[in-house]
Amino acid sequence: MLRFALLLGASVSIAMMPSAMAQEQPFKIGVSNDQSGPYADQGGPGSALAARMAVEDFGGKVLGRTIEVVVADNQNKPDLASQIARRFFEVEGVSAITDGGTSAAGLAAQSMATQLNKTMLNTAGTAPGFSGALCSPSGTQWATSSYALANTVVKDLVREGGKKWFFVTTDSAFGNALEPETVKAIKAAGGTTLGSVKHPINTADFSSFLLQAQGSGADVVALAVGGSDLITAMKQAKEFAIPGRMVALYVSQPEVDSMGADTAQGLHFATPFYWNLNETTRAWSKRFVERHKKMPSMIHANTYVAVTHYLKAVAAVGSDKGADVVAKMKEMPIGDKALIQNASIKDNGRVVMDMYVARAKKPGAATMPGDSFEIVGTVPASEAFEDIALSGCPLIKN
Template sequence: MKFGIRSIVAAASVALLAAPGSIQGAVAQSAAGQGVKIGILNDQSGVYADYGGKWSLEAAKMAVEDFGGEVLGQKIELVSADHQNKPDTAISIARKWYDVDGVDMITELTTSSVALAVQDLSKEKKKIDIVVGAATSRITGDACQPYGFHWAFDTHALAVGTGGALVEAGGDTWFFLTADYAFGYALEKDTSEIVIAKGGKVLGAVRHPLNSSDFSSFLLQAQSSKAKIVGLANAGLDTANSIKQASEFGIVAGGQKLAGLLMTLSEVHGLGLQAAQGLVLTEAYYWDRDDTSRAFAEKFFKRTGRMPNMIQAGTYSATLSYLKAVKAAGSKDTEAVAKKLKELPVDDAFAKGKVLANGRFVHDLYLFEVKKPSESKKPWDYYKLLATVAGDKAFPTAAESGCPLTK
């Protein structure tokens, strides 16, 4: 029986989960014997569809191909689904994947509320999840679990990179425009702590619903605060739309600076350099960084017609690292694979680094400024490097993270 389902609707998931536990267990055992199965669970139709979406699935396919398509003599299979940024939908899908379809590992997991919910389920089911697209530092902090990993970045690293640099450059008063859910709160909190630690002040904050279309009232509050920096603690289309509307309100022209606290190449591309120029942001990957990143990006571009951002490159790395850990463990056993993920160094097209005891992949990040149109020399030539943020500065140690596993 084949379970290679490309998209799963929540209603079907709930119906299948109604089957008796003994039947589910037998089906899962049968499915598990068919090979190694990895699930890409993310937003494929909403506010984060470009941020990760189908492009992350394509990156995972590249990882499977580069690994050789098999591990331990078994075929590697990918399944994917759209969680629609809803934790209950994500849990229904993930539970079916684990209980019925024999999925061994789930990755990408855009949206912090989704990632936290799936991480709890993964702990219950003794399954590995590798979060790439979600940002909250709680994933390897107080919400850590033995089989949970966090790969590309987190709110603490973004705060250190963008927040710390702007305060040092004179941007010592801040007002936050914050997405009203777990990710936004975490990014605002972590950045505020860095700003204050470096001698700056937070003058206020306003929270907006996910997937807002009208930011006018929020931007007027930011404008009236007179803060030097308006910190955008949001992501995806929310960030792009708030930047576009900020331009219409003359916020930057009036002397305030916008900080994209979680912004990737995809959003810059969507905005265009005319609108995005001068923005300061932190990413863990840039396609034109070195020969290795360029080689990966060129392969990705041939398949997709676009350059990868850190979420897509991070999904490639997470998938490849999981497969390497399975091979090194000589087994799909969760305990053995989790142990190898924490032992093996990571060195691939995305990043080089190590995985801590709390599941945090530690690697360098990069502070970029978006180029002016006149500075861009070729397609997708969008960033100029301001600074490299060393991994041990960007991320706390396992002992400092608040993860109970390390106590």
């Protein structure tokens, strides 16, 4: 009897081991983006830090498990992003991916998340597909949209005399979505477009593209360009002394800071985040800078808010099943003390928030490091983003 009892006890212990081990497995959130290439300052290691800050502020645990952030460099390649997403989800036990990198890479990751009922928190890609024709019940698009970026700045510039526009555009899903949205906004405001020229990602010499812009006779040269490509284009545009107004259709704090005031002065752009907007943004940005040594971008801010909101939903649902968690995220308020203002998640996964018109400061106008631009206008969330009924998302019920 004693031997039987010992064997029975051992069997029970062995049977319980898988369950106990499962409880000890960390709850993983993956960051997939450009870690060292042209968009690394916009997202890159800063997004990993923002995700970790969200985890720390949440308390470090969810569903009784320690939360871990894992990182991969997708190099802006959709095929690599898809492979990383599959490995994250099927091998490493990741529950959600955030940032996503370029639109094409992010869409590849979202597709994999949809197949496996995991969560995609896209905080970088602006292409309409994320919350449009390729929308997902387990995906949310926190990155501001091409539509919002275009419409936030175009109306005022056309009204101020910027009637004729010429585009220098990145030949990617990002650029190829942003330019046509801007063209529509220009025409709606009474302006015209004189043409455009495309360039590949990570271009070192913009001279031929900028000369075409210069020769077009445009009032406004619109750069549908991002990351280090934008910095290079702006510096070379200054060298060419291109007349007219320069507009960056996708720019955030790190790029403005890297350009320097001499190059960036007068540059107009749209943003959903500004570090000096209120006490919440100032306090969080101070913590971020202490660890990252650079000012946060809008991607970093969105990543922090997205991961925080996601973890709250996971805790409320009691599981990491993507569609269930995202449904709860849509129900829950994002909060009035978030880094983005008046934010909410629509039925198609689109996150809307207030947008701001920003203008880079003149040389000598900064009062402290990072004081490189100012907010000159606000567009409420209800006006900044497109009507979701027109998004083409199959999740929208007619």
